[in-house]
Amino acid sequence: MNPEGRAAFAALYRLSWPVVMSRLGFMLMGLMDTLVVGHYSAAELGYHSLAWAPTSVFLVTSIGLLVGVQVKTAHFVGADEPHRIGGAFQRGMVYAIILGLLSMVLLIVAGPALLTATIQPAIAKGAAGPLIIFALSMPFYMLAVAGSEFLEGLGRTRPGMVFTWAGNVLNVALLLVLVPGIVTIPGIDSDGAMGAAISTLIARIAITVGILIYVFTLKQVKTFNLLGRHAPDPQGAREQRQIGYAAGSSYFIEVAAFAALTLFAGRISEEAVAVWAIILNFASIVFMVPMGLAIGCSVLVGRAYGAEDPAGVARMGRVSFLSAAGFMTVVVLTVLVGSSWLAAGYTSDAALIAGVQAALLLSCLFFIPDGVQVVAAQALRARHDVLIAPVLHYISYGLFMLPLGYLFALHWGQGVPGLIYACAVASWISATLLVARFFWLDKKATHISTKAIEAPNK
Template sequence: MAIAPQGAPPGTPPDVSPVPLYPHNRVRRHLSELFRLSVPVVIARLGILIMAVVDTIIVGNYDSASLAYLNIAHAPFTSLMVTGIGLLTGVMILTSHSVGRDNLREAGQIWRACFPYALLIGVVFMILTWQSNWLFIVSGLSDDITFHSTRLAMILSIGMPAAMIYITCAFFLEGLQRPLPGMIMMISANVINLALDYTLVYGAFGFPELGAEGAAWTSTVIRWFMALCMLTYLLCMRGHADYGIRDGFSNWWRHSRNARHMGYAAGASQGMETGAFTAMQLFAGRLGVIAAASYGITMTMLALMFMVALGLASATSVRVGIAYGRRDRADMALAGWIGLLTTMAVMLVLSLPIYFFPGQVAQLFSQDTTVIAMTAGLLILMPIIFPTDGGQNAAISALRGAGDKWVPTILHLVSYLCIMIPAGYYLTFVRGMGVAGLFWGIVIASLVAVSGLAIRFRIVSNRPIAAYQQ
């Protein structure tokens, strides 16, 4: 158990105090804090994808073509939403730095400055998602897929501002090491989503049968529900006055400068990665409805497990950020390596049931025997993809927590735009591997990414940390 050092200010949290511990105690402390923080975050992150999984299962069992339309419509929406998550990453990281310095007012000002910025991002990305039609056309999709996917993308776009509001509030609370409200909110949202999804897709209980549109409307309604509930909690939470939560948003653009600049690199990085995966989804769409459905199911499983990695990575970023905020380089390095190795180990374990039972997993999402057979052949690659993809996210989160901005972005550019897309295209269309070629492209890119980012963290963690400047 960590103990605050003698002479520390009253109320200093034990886990943010520079405590001299023996190596095995330091490791045990970091593992304990990593899982204490990450478990609620993992549940909250999983909740985001569980809603998508429920959509996929319900729509996939309703109609394979509708599943293909919904998967393609989600591609631009998800790409922009994840870019927005990256742009707002500075909220969590800078909040954790403030916690490391025991400066609660500064932490609150970060949220107040970034909330209007999140709204601005949400409105801009809503407009871009609404205009997805051109992307489907230039990607060479059929008129039928383009028409239905465009309509679904328009419905999804309405929930984009809500997604950014929720993310900003959740990141702030996670930076404070208070992730439980986000977890509780996500569990509640999933219960509502399950009931509403079934009702609107199949037309149960006297409601109209909307098919894939019902799933899209459900997602949008749920996102606004979550955003408003989380915002209400933040404004009314115990201790809100200590953080100055209700002190207004004056000069928000100037006060959000550091968070924005940190987010530009993270947003570019995550935008490039998800944009690359969007390209792969569109490649699958060119192969036809069956390939698009199989790719979508496999990517849903990958994304679902990736949320476990994302929760561990977020906790890693906070742990590294707190050590960085108090200028403890050795503890910062230890937090980062424990986060990276733990994430890869957890992801490997999670991949094993999917590897051994691919057919049974595929049957959860579709009754189409052709889709099941193709999906089962893709799922056996997960023991390679899960650890490497999860590991690169943990490594880049550790680098963000340590204040590293643009080098991780360049590494993502090389891995996902310069390697994954060309490799996926070559293997799929030139070598004739079909949709399996797309996933071998992901394997290659993830291996390059995790290796490069781990080397970069070793370099960064061996540097002295500069003194904090107000």
């Protein structure tokens, strides 16, 4: 490998590993909820997963809608325009507050009705309470995301990791006393899935407070003018919104499709919901590594794009794709060897273990393309190719995965394996098309650069 390639890998890993740990920290809350609630009661695990499914649509979509603050901050750093950074931050925080309040109201008003209309009434009743508690945490979560993405755009990826893991320590402590009912909250049902939701709410509040305190005590607060007024920047604001809309659309399409598959599982049985919940939880955890690589890729591609360096853009994209594929290959090998141990770690219910193990093995069909596609989509956004990724995600997850999931799982009666087959088809389509688009843009940029160099000599 040449020195530039080694430097690219080093820069990617230096930026990405704290982001990976931070994203894993966010997902660890879901994992610990699943583990503690799953060992407490399979029925309560089903309630928790169904309450989590509608909120996950907003959680993941918000990361996309707010990613504009990270990408534009990286652009302004690369273009040496620090006076525009404060404006990007302030816009991101305003968007976070609006998104948090809107998502909270929508989940509280429409969430329980959605559950009642789509799944068995008894299961819907058990999931409604945790859903409302999760909804109350949304404004805090959105502010934490905006603050973390701003810091990531600056290349400060470690603070988000520290605060997220501190929040996880608090979450675990609360889970261990609330879920089994060791400690109760007067006036409400606070054990099982409700206890897990309350723990998550408190932990998210703590994480948000820590991140915001860190941001507002940065040495560059005055340099970036984070707290002052800014001259109108219509171009920067428009680009920030465009990036957010495109990323949010992609994330929404993907996570909404997966949430819909959870509803399909709810129409099969409580056991199917529990197995599918465990598969989604495991997939989400390992997915956080490619997600972290995608953030590092976005920062580095964004800087190269801001500095008008097409060779740097191409190099960072390829390094990131290889890194994501390599990690997910390790995940596949780990599952093939240790699926029985993983299944036993998730649940002590003997009736579930066999189903979980089989589903984990089948899930190896989509792990690698799922990791590559998230990095490729983020790389496209960082080079300001904002429209194609959501279109390709809609095709892959909306036009292919949802209909195939219904056909395989419900119409043809294959159950959870049918849901996994649908995921695999969609992930391979998405990864192939997104990577092909990135390579095509590289070729186009090289052609334009060559013509620009040759023009003065004519």
